[in-house]
Amino acid sequence: MALRTAKNPPVVFRGAALSSPALARRLRRAAPALGYILPPLVALTLLALGWELWVRIAGTPTYIMPAPTEIWARLTGDLGFFAWHGWVTLYEALAGCAIGSAVAIALAITMAHSRALERSIYPLAVLVKVTPIVAVAPLFVIWFGFGSWPKMLIAALITFFPVMVNAVVGLRSVSPGALDFLRSVDASPREIFWRLRWPASFPYLFAALRIVAPLAVIGAVVGEWFTGDRGLGSVIIVAHNNLDMPTLFAAIVTLAVIGISLMTVITIAERRLLFWHESSLSQ
Amino acid sequence: MSQDAAISVRSLVHRYPSPQGEVLALDGVSLSVRPGEFVSIIGRSGCGKTTLLKAIGGLLAPSSGDILVHGEPPKSARRRKQTGFVFQDGGLLPWRTVLENVRLPLEVNTGASIAAAQDPEALVHTVGLSDFSRYYPHQLSGGMRQRVALARALVFSPSLLLMDEPLGALDELTRRAMRFELLRIWEASRTTVLMVTHSVAEAVLLSDRVLVMTGAPGRIAGEVTIALPRPRPSAIERSPEFLDCASRVENLLSLGGPVGAAHR
Numbered sequence: 001m002a003l004r005t006a007k008n009p010p011v012v013f014r015g016a017a018l019s020s021p022a023l024a025r026r027l028r029r030a031a032p033a034l035g036y037i038l039p040p041l042v043a044l045t046l047l048a049l050g051w052e053l054w055v056r057i058a059g060t061p062t063y064i065m066p067a068p069t070e071i072w073a074r075l076t077g078d079l080g081f082f083a084w085h086g087w088v089t090l091y092e093a094l095a096g097c098a099i100g101s102a103v104a105i106a107l108a109i110t111m112a113h114s115r116a117l118e119r120s121i122y123p124l125a126v127l128v129k130v131t132p133i134v135a136v137a138p139l140f141v142i143w144f145g146f147g148s149w150p151k152m153l154i155a156a157l158i159t160f161f162p163v164m165v166n167a168v169v170g171l172r173s174v175s176p177g178a179l180d181f182l183r184s185v186d187a188s189p190r191e192i193f194w195r196l197r198w199p200a201s202f203p204y205l206f207a208a209l210r211i212v213a214p215l216a217v218i219g220a221v222v223g224e225w226f227t228g229d230r231g232l233g234s235v236i237i238v239a240h241n242n243l244d245m246p247t248l249f250a251a252i253v254t255l256a257v258i259g260i261s262l263m264t265v266i267t268i269a270e271r272r273l274l275f276w277h278e279s280s281l282s283q
Numbered sequence: 284m285s286q287d288a289a290i291s292v293r294s295l296v297h298r299y300p301s302p303q304g305e306v307l308a309l310d311g312v313s314l315s316v317r318p319g320e321f322v323s324i325i326g327r328s329g330c331g332k333t334t335l336l337k338a339i340g341g342l343l344a345p346s347s348g349d350i351l352v353h354g355e356p357p358k359s360a361r362r363r364k365q366t367g368f369v370f371q372d373g374g375l376l377p378w379r380t381v382l383e384n385v386r387l388p389l390e391v392n393t394g395a396s397i398a399a400a401q402d403p404e405a406l407v408h409t410v411g412l413s414d415f416s417r418y419y420p421h422q423l424s425g426g427m428r429q430r431v432a433l434a435r436a437l438v439f440s441p442s443l444l445l446m447d448e449p450l451g452a453l454d455e456l457t458r459r460a461m462r463f464e465l466l467r468i469w470e471a472s473r474t475t476v477l478m479v480t481h482s483v484a485e486a487v488l489l490s491d492r493v494l495v496m497t498g499a500p501g502r503i504a505g506e507v508t509i510a511l512p513r514p515r516p517s518a519i520e521r522s523p524e525f526l527d528c529a530s531r532v533e534n535l536l537s538l539g540g541p542v543g544a545a546h547r
């Protein structure tokens with residue numbers, strides 16, 4: 001813990017004349033977090049500023065490139081609209097992610113116990129992985145109708161392979177000493193699974209989650225392109241057809257916010273659950 | 284085979300199947316350990332020490348030969364919680380605190396009839412970790428982790444403690460300190476111990492008897508009885524008797540070197 005603050009010294013505030021020691025302490029504690037957030041925020045602001053100036057000076061028409069202020073006005077002017085469609089996309093991505101992970105983990109458990117099963121399932125899983133998702137998306141819409149199912153299933157399909165691969169490795173990544181010890185006290189295979197293999201696979205599952213969470217959002221959006229009634233994907237398609245650039249950009253911003261939120265939640269959960277693992281110790 | 288021996292092994296042979304044909308890990312190993320005795324097995328890597336220990340602990344069914352632990356088959360002795368284990372890497376669960384790790388055996392297989400379970404907290408105290416009982420393994424030093432593994436092995440008050448290079452993963456200085464720590468803990472409990480080690484000094488300091496193994500295939504090349512008085516203070520390491528025992532073990536080890544198969 002001490003290392004963490006030592007690694008991220010409160011550079012921003014060093015040298016500032018602070019009268020109150022309490023305030024100084026609070027700032028010093030907040031500084032590492034600010035150190036993460038502040039630089040990208042500054043960069044983003046500068047980018048938006050440059051963009052705004054460029055669009056205004058060049059007089060670029062809105063239907064080609066809207067100014068950031070226009071996008072912002074569109075977004076905040078109809079926040080409920082973007083929030084609702086964003087929620088639909090997020091929900092489809094999360095549900096798909098959950099379905100794909102559940103199937104992947106179930107298969108991984110059987111594969112971790114039997115090399116023969118692994119040899120028979122793995123090639124099929126690779127086949128699923130190498131098939132471009134955009135190619136099967138229209139097919140899913142035909143098979144599963146226009147509701148949430150095709151999108152969730154596309155997200156599930158994208159999620160499946162990385163989770164399965166990592167889960168197999170994770171379930172096998174137990175320390176031999178811990179395994180021997182549990183056997184020596186007559187732990188049943190079920191106990192060995194729940195007490196050792198399952199928690200030992202968490203670091204690998206989290207690594208997979210970091211990869212698949214943004215992919216699942218992509219899957220949901222791609223699904224929505226083909227069934228334009230709700231979700232940010234359909235908002236983008238409709239806005240595109242109408243050359244409504246502020247809406248299109250506002251939808252993209254909403255997707256970015258969803259992506260950042262997902263990663264933040266995963267990072268926080270990982271810090272809490274994996275406090276014992278090397279990866280979180282070296283952070 | 285004597286019935287009142289703590290461990291009695293006769294003509295033990297074990298072959299591992301492998302893609303290149305069978306590996307003969309143990310070839311006719313016989314030994315006997317008296318109750319309360321501390322016996323070390325010393326030998327090079329790969330000479331079959333772990334295999335022997337696992338067979339005696341009932342974790343591995345040998346190809347042939349007889350093993351009795353307190354007069355019963357190793358597996359049933361283990362099932363009755365008569366055998367405790369300490370493994371080289373400790374085998375602690377990193378997501379459990381010290382106390383939770385020591386408590387683990389009590390939570391597993393709760394259906395078994397358990398005669399004498401010790402209080403985990405008292406055990407943590409015995410190994411000198413009272414102040415660390417709520418720490419996680421990654422917050423401890425290697426030596427402390429092995430002390431947790433030792434406490435965990437003692438939960439059921441086993442009459443036989445099997446230790447596979449318990450100090451093997453530690454640096455030399457920690458290892459020397461832990462040697463005496465182990466001696467102190469054992470002198471308080473006096474349970475039968477069979478310990479695998481790579482260190483001559485460690486074997487001599489702790490043991491009543493040192494068995495020297497040679498490898499490929501695994502055999503017992505000889506034994507050295509350590510007639511040093513107990514309790515043993517740290518100064519004993521410089522006594523002539525200690526050095527004499529150590530050199531006899533060294534001799535057996537070098538005799539059973541690369542051409543050890545000829546020596547019996």
Ligand SMILES: Nc1ncnc2c1ncn2[C@@H]1O[C@H](COP(=O)(O)OP(=O)(O)O)[C@@H](O)[C@H]1O
Binds near residue numbers: 308326328332335
């Ligand atoms: N599971 C296994 N499968 C095949 N060979 C093994 C296995 N375990 C050990 N061996 C072989 O048996 C021999 C003895 O191994 P081991 O008992 O682990 O030696 P030690 O503990 O003395 O280093 C070695 O040659 C090793 O390669």
Ligand SMILES: [Mg+2]
Binds near residue numbers: 329332333334447
């Ligand atoms: Mg070994």
